[in-house]
Amino acid sequence: xxxxxxxxxxxxxxxxxxxxxPAMTWIYELTxxxxxxxxxxxxxxETEFGRRRVVNTGIDENWMASAVLxxxxxxxxxxxxxxxxxxxxxxxxxxxxxxxLRHMTGGKASMxxxxxxxxxxxxxxxxxxxxxxxxxxxxxxIPGVRTVVPSTPYDAKGMMHAALRSxxxxxxxxxxxxxxxxxxxxxxxxEVPLTRAAVRQEGSDLTIVGSGAxxxxxxxxxxxxxxxxxxxxxxxxxxxKEMDTETLVTSVAKTRRLLAVDQSYYTLGPAAxxxxxxxxxxxxxxxxxxxxxxxxxxxxxEMFTWMRPDATRIADAARKMV
Amino acid sequence: MExxxxxxxxxxDGISRRGFxxxxxxxxxxxxxxxxxxxxxxxxxxxxxxxxDEDLTQMLRTILRIRWHERTxxxxxxxxxxxxxxxxxxxxxxxxxxxxCAALRNEGPFxxxxxxxxxxxxxGHALAKGVDMGRMQAEFDFRATGINGGYAAEMHIxxxxxxxxxxxxxxxxxxxxxxxxxxxxxxxxxDQVSVVFGGDGTYATxxxxxxxxxxxLLDLPFIYVLENNLYHQYAHYSxSCPHTDIADAARAYGxxxxxxxxxxxxQVYNAAKEAVDRARAGGGPTFIEAxxxxxxxxxxxxxxxxxxxxxxxxxxxAITSFRPEREVRAWMQRDPVDIARDTLIDWGVLTAEGxxxxxxxxxxxxxxxxxxxxxxxxxxxxxxxxxxFVEGEVIxxxxx
Ligand SMILES: Cc1ncc(C[n+]2csc(CCOP(=O)(O)OP(=O)(O)O)c2C)c(N)n1
Numbered sequence: 084x085x086x087x088x089x090x091x092x093x094x095x096x097x098x099x100x101x102x103x104x105p106a107m108t109w110i111y112e113l114t115x116x117x118x119x120x121x122x123x124x125x126x127x128x129e130t131e132f133g134r135r136r137v138v139n140t141g142i143d144e145n146w147m148a149s150a151v152l153x154x155x156x157x158x159x160x161x162x163x164x165x166x167x168x169x170x171x172x173x174x175x176x177x178x179x180x181x182x183x184l185r186h187m188t189g190g191k192a193s194m195x196x197x198x199x200x201x202x203x204x205x206x207x208x209x210x211x212x213x214x215x216x217x218x219x220x221x222x223x224x225i226p227g228v229r230t231v232v233p234s235t236p237y238d239a240k241g242m243m244h245a246a247l248r249s250x251x252x253x254x255x256x257x258x259x260x261x262x263x264x265x266x267x268x269x270x271x272x273x274e275v276p277l278t279r280a281a282v283r284q285e286g287s288d289l290t291i292v293g294s295g296a297x298x299x300x301x302x303x304x305x306x307x308x309x310x311x312x313x314x315x316x317x318x319x320x321x322x323x324k325e326m327d328t329e330t331l332v333t334s335v336a337k338t339r340r341l342l343a344v345d346q347s348y349y350t351l352g353p354a355a356x357x358x359x360x361x362x363x364x365x366x367x368x369x370x371x372x373x374x375x376x377x378x379x380x381x382x383x384x385e386m387f388t389w390m391r392p393d394a395t396r397i398a399d400a401a402r403k404m405v
Numbered sequence: 406m407e408x409x410x411x412x413x414x415x416x417x418d419g420i421s422r423r424g425f426x427x428x429x430x431x432x433x434x435x436x437x438x439x440x441x442x443x444x445x446x447x448x449x450x451x452x453x454x455x456x457x458d459e460d461l462t463q464m465l466r467t468i469l470r471i472r473w474h475e476r477t478x479x480x481x482x483x484x485x486x487x488x489x490x491x492x493x494x495x496x497x498x499x500x501x502x503x504x505x506c507a508a509l510r511n512e513g514p515f516x517x518x519x520x521x522x523x524x525x526x527x528x529g530h531a532l533a534k535g536v537d538m539g540r541m542q543a544e545f546d547f548r549a550t551g552i553n554g555g556y557a558a559e560m561h562i563x564x565x566x567x568x569x570x571x572x573x574x575x576x577x578x579x580x581x582x583x584x585x586x587x588x589x590x591x592x593x594x595x596d597q598v599s600v601v602f603g604g605d606g607t608y609a610t611x612x613x614x615x616x617x618x619x620x621x622l623l624d625l626p627f628i629y630v631l632e633n634n635l636y637h638q639y640a641h642y643s644x645s646c647p648h649t650d651i652a653d654a655a656r657a658y659g660x661x662x663x664x665x666x667x668x669x670x671x672q673v674y675n676a677a678k679e680a681v682d683r684a685r686a687g688g689g690p691t692f693i694e695a696x697x698x699x700x701x702x703x704x705x706x707x708x709x710x711x712x713x714x715x716x717x718x719x720x721x722x723a724i725t726s727f728r729p730e731r732e733v734r735a736w737m738q739r740d741p742v743d744i745a746r747d748t749l750i751d752w753g754v755l756t757a758e759g760x761x762x763x764x765x766x767x768x769x770x771x772x773x774x775x776x777x778x779x780x781x782x783x784x785x786x787x788x789x790x791x792x793x794f795v796e797g798e799v800i801x802x803x804x805x
Binding site: 113115139140141142143145146168208209210211212213342349371372373374375376377378379381382383384385386387388389390391392393396399400403 | 489491547548549555556557558560561573574575576577606607608609610611637638639640644645646783784785786787788789790793799800801802803804805
């Protein structure tokens, strides 16, 4: 076990899978598949596997996503890394093709492909088209595509192994705000299932559900509330599609209070889905959700940081419920 | 265009254009007349030389304004920890924006001025089109009185009052949108033109091809200015485009295309003037590829030093395709500021002292703009919910 960053953990998984499958390919646009970690060998997929398998391509995210889909349909595992500025560009091919092909071919189409999609939205100052956290919502809406959003390096590595081994197309969201996060991550390959949420902290007074880049704030709020004497259960969704209803409902049935938190826009965000699933299954519970307002992210840090549901706001919302 | 290069001196000396061409042809040399002035096509045409001294001086002033704005930004980023703005620098490419915008209509009612669609590297285009420097700088610094109220910052600035539709953080989509403006001009019988700037990186996008195809199919008053600075982020353009001249691709769409020396403002102006004349007369789109170079890195000022122009020796991720330092230095030998200044001195438009005074004037204007911007009020947090729709309120959902 070694302390590793998010990206090192992910590329370690990719490297292992590529070593074990000479047909597997990787397409990138401006984020070279290179990662370093103190005391560990440099991972550079391009130099290790060559430019025939690891392709640095032009600015056309639609092609990148289409190409890995085509590779999958031809029987090769393939993955692509879409930088956050292009996060929405491959939407059409993922929604209309990757999501529908298996079903519309009566189960004949096979798509062992992974779309790594970087997203930002937690960084003040960038604004507009460089602040695109809502893609978690839009990709999670698509049937037939597994959409995951790991929030820790450990999960990121395990879910990358699982995603690359999955016969289904997987949208693997990477919250760029977690770039600097690091933790102990095993050197060996392991899988984190693409079907389960994670209970990060157990408690009995209140369930707080978050995901992706929102998790550090959720955990910080939970720590504050715990120190004030509240017993908080924290769930990291981790998988947006298919959302793990069982873990959510079990928790809310116990705590009877649910606070769902989104970094995405309020309308139709994952938190709305979390509340709806629990409301259908648990009688008499209380619900609240907070999210980024239905306004595009402005550049000014003064405006932006006010609009984010941060740890303080999460804790405030929780106190109003208990 | 070949032998249209001719200096004022030759005209003064009474050599006719025809005669000059013959001499040049016989000598079999490229027509670089003034020493040290580089001319890729070997040509400085007549359009620029037909301009008044005032207009010509204005071009140098614009180049200098962009240059000193850039250098001041870089120095602030490198030396002032309280400086909050970030940048994609345009230094090295000043002659392109300047030459193109000098051929456009930049003042007047909105339904008469020409429109410019910019890139994620927008400062040069904005200044050349007439955006106020102080208010632009205030925007970069996220101030409430910035040109877009602190909502935009560098990659999204916009000022329709001067026809600057705006920067675009995305690579590609704006180019197609720009053809839509051109479509509207044609439909309403206006003689306005729609200009889009794009980098070599746009070649790979589907938008590049859609914009050119539709502009040609509909004969739109549309000008595509491709600033080929050799790199899209950290990759050489040969990684995304099979052509040496991207202009060849435009020609394949049936669009007249020219390759110009993007370091020479007058050459850029000449090409732009022809393109604008053609578009206004209903002759359809033009493609201009300007060969140019950015002195700083893709983003920010890594590799640069305070007080020094350009960034050297920076290879962020040991990417083999990224530019060698030798290449940066070679391009800096052919600097757009020097070329414009030397040409104007050579043409007798300015004296060396006059050029120095102009530069001093510009530097003080830039300092004033930065000082003004730094004093502007910060944004009010709650204003982040404004401007979503014209009417109606957005609820602060981050607060339970
Ligand atoms: C659709 C899209 N994909 C990716 C990016 C990320 N990106 C920002 S700038 C850039 C390179 C642009 O290169 P080029 O067009 O040549 O312009 P230059 O930066 O060289 O001026 C890229 C890939 C983006 N902004 N938009």
